[in-house]
Amino acid sequence: MNPSDIKEKYDVIIVGAGPSGIFTAYEAKKNNPALQVLLVEKGHSIEKRKCPKRKTGVCANCSPCNITTGFSGGGSFSDGKLSISEDGEIGGDLAHYIGLDRFRKVLHYTDDLYVHFGADTVVFGNESNALVDEIHRSAIQAHMKLIDSGVRHMGTEKAYEIYSRIQNELQSMGVDMLFDSPVKDFIIEEDEDGEKKAAGVVLFNERQISAGRVVAGVGREGSEWLNGICHVYGINSKVGPVDIGCRIETDAAITAHIDNTLYEAKLIYYTPTFEDRVRTFCWNPRGEVAEEKYGESLAVVNGHSYKDEALKSTNTNFALLVSKNFTQPFKTPIEYGRYIAEMGNMLSGNKVLVQRYGDLKRGRRTTLERLSKNIVRPTLKDAVPGDLSLVLPYRIMLDIIETIEGLERIMPGLAGDSTLIYGVEVKFYSNRIVVDKQFQTNIRNLHVLGDGAGLTRGLMQASMNGICMGRILTGKW
Numbered sequence: 351m352n353p354s355d356i357k358e359k360y361d362v363i364i365v366g367a368g369p370s371g372i373f374t375a376y377e378a379k380k381n382n383p384a385l386q387v388l389l390v391e392k393g394h395s396i397e398k399r400k401c402p403k404r405k406t407g408v409c410a411n412c413s414p415c416n417i418t419t420g421f422s423g424g425g426s427f428s429d430g431k432l433s434i435s436e437d438g439e440i441g442g443d444l445a446h447y448i449g450l451d452r453f454r455k456v457l458h459y460t461d462d463l464y465v466h467f468g469a470d471t472v473v474f475g476n477e478s479n480a481l482v483d484e485i486h487r488s489a490i491q492a493h494m495k496l497i498d499s500g501v502r503h504m505g506t507e508k509a510y511e512i513y514s515r516i517q518n519e520l521q522s523m524g525v526d527m528l529f530d531s532p533v534k535d536f537i538i539e540e541d542e543d544g545e546k547k548a549a550g551v552v553l554f555n556e557r558q559i560s561a562g563r564v565v566a567g568v569g570r571e572g573s574e575w576l577n578g579i580c581h582v583y584g585i586n587s588k589v590g591p592v593d594i595g596c597r598i599e600t601d602a603a604i605t606a607h608i609d610n611t612l613y614e615a616k617l618i619y620y621t622p623t624f625e626d627r628v629r630t631f632c633w634n635p636r637g638e639v640a641e642e643k644y645g646e647s648l649a650v651v652n653g654h655s656y657k658d659e660a661l662k663s664t665n666t667n668f669a670l671l672v673s674k675n676f677t678q679p680f681k682t683p684i685e686y687g688r689y690i691a692e693m694g695n696m697l698s699g700n701k702v703l704v705q706r707y708g709d710l711k712r713g714r715r716t717t718l719e720r721l722s723k724n725i726v727r728p729t730l731k732d733a734v735p736g737d738l739s740l741v742l743p744y745r746i747m748l749d750i751i752e753t754i755e756g757l758e759r760i761m762p763g764l765a766g767d768s769t770l771i772y773g774v775e776v777k778f779y780s781n782r783i784v785v786d787k788q789f790q791t792n793i794r795n796l797h798v799l800g801d802g803a804g805l806t807r808g809l810m811q812a813s814m815n816g817i818c819m820g821r822i823l824t825g826k827w
């Protein structure tokens with residue numbers, strides 16, 4: 351939409367067009383077509399989102415990054431795995447805010463919407479059979495907890511198509527959308543009693559747009575900005591855990607029994623030495639390891655996989671994340687995670703580091719020569735061979751090694767020399783903003799959602815959070 355067509359005042363302004371923001375707009379407009387809704391997004395509309403690296407293999411340092419910003423936020427170029435966890439154990443803490451009964455209803459409603467917009471009807475991991483039972487048994491033998499959850503896999507290229515349909519739908523519903531427009535600040539007013547309330551947003555070009563309510567779903571990409579805003583206006587937040595780790599890549603033959611039955615194994619392990627909680631995350635059967643940029647230039651690792659058979663690789667990748675909860679006086683877990691990622695970038699010239707597991711165990715770096723002899727070929731072509739033990743703190747490194755050794759019992763061969771470890775993978779969803787049951791902060795009419803508020807950690811729960819918010823805005827909750 352042309353900036354000059356944007357009105358001066360709306361009923362609701364949604365900041366961030368990630369899944370939480372777009373499903374807020376969808377549900378609110380569906381329930382009340384007369385509601386004036388503006389969606390403001392710092393990245394591009396979906397048709398303009400292009401990651402040059404997908405073709406060239408080299409990151410072009412787009413600002414803002416096309417992988418993490420633009421219509422559908424982190425969803426568009428994601429692997430598009432929708433976690434269907436009836437117990438709310440995967441991808442966030444929404445069940446804590448809305449209760450399990452409501453959670454399940456919203457889960458099925460949101461899942462049906464994804465299918466309506468074109469998601470595959472197949473759900474992995476829902477049935478019990480001899481193979482699934484065997485994976486359960488070997489997980490228990492390895493002292494790991496396998497979480498029961500279904501997975502609907504959209505696939506990277508299909509996720510893009512599905513979110514394109516949703517963008518068209520929002521357009522036809524009459525949601526105003528302003529792209530390439532980062533929000534710089536909220537308009538916060540004080541009433542006669544001194545109570546603060548949100549009254550709109552200020553864009554980076556200083557333009558002010560008023561609104562009755564402001565909803566911020568800014569994702570991990572916007573979490574640092576949102577934390578700064580919390581500080582300025584005294585918005586209550588709590589220090590959350592920080593998840594730091596790396597991405598493992600192996601030959602898909604080693605993971606095939608999991609890939610073909612569960613699609614992904616959500617495993618939780620308490621490590622022998624430190625009793626730290628380590629989990630597997632974002633499993634990509636026959637996928638690709640990807641680099642993602644945070645801020646201007648911080649390279650961190652991620653992964654995805656295509657739906658199309660012709661685009662699949664012969665490797666499977668997944669993250670191993672160590673959750674760390676810090677205690678007083680430490681208050682800045684995001685900065686801590688960023689600092690570790692920066693150390694990796696310092697050694698690699700702002701790239702993702704890769705090391706063979708065999709080299710890590712022998713206490714030596716991986717060189718180009720050693721990597722060239724490796725049986726598992728890296729799918730992230732511009733990852734720089736190096737030494738992750740110079741980057742990750744001892745405790746985290748040991749947690750990772752002990753988890754790989756534990757996983758060997760479930761996936762024999764994983765702890766072999768040629769398994770690749772990429773670093774650093776960090777999840778910046780640390781600070782949790784304190785909200786009431788309407789996701790409202792201590793500033794009246796200012797609501798926060800999704801990953802950026804520390805409430806969710808994945809596509810499904812972020813989308814569901816949007817559905818809840820849309821209903822709250824229209825009195826249908």
Ligand SMILES: Cc1cc2nc3c(=O)[nH]c(=O)nc-3n(C[C@H](O)[C@H](O)[C@H](O)COP(=O)(O)OP(=O)(O)OC[C@H]3O[C@@H](n4cnc5c(N)ncnc54)[C@H](O)[C@@H]3O)c2cc1C
Nearest residue numbers: 366368370392419423424428431533569572800801808809
């Ligand atoms: C490469 C990749 C793969 C992933 N794969 C999966 C997966 O398979 N399954 C899964 O469940 N999850 C996956 N995720 C995570 C998932 O994408 C997120 O959990 C989800 O998108 C969070 O939704 P959100 O609405 O909270 O935030 P986001 O999707 O991050 O959207 C936030 C939006 O806000 C915008 N924004 C930020 N600050 C501002 C500002 N100041 N002004 C205006 N706009 C702003 C950003 O540009 C962004 O578009 C993946 C993420 C990535 C990056």
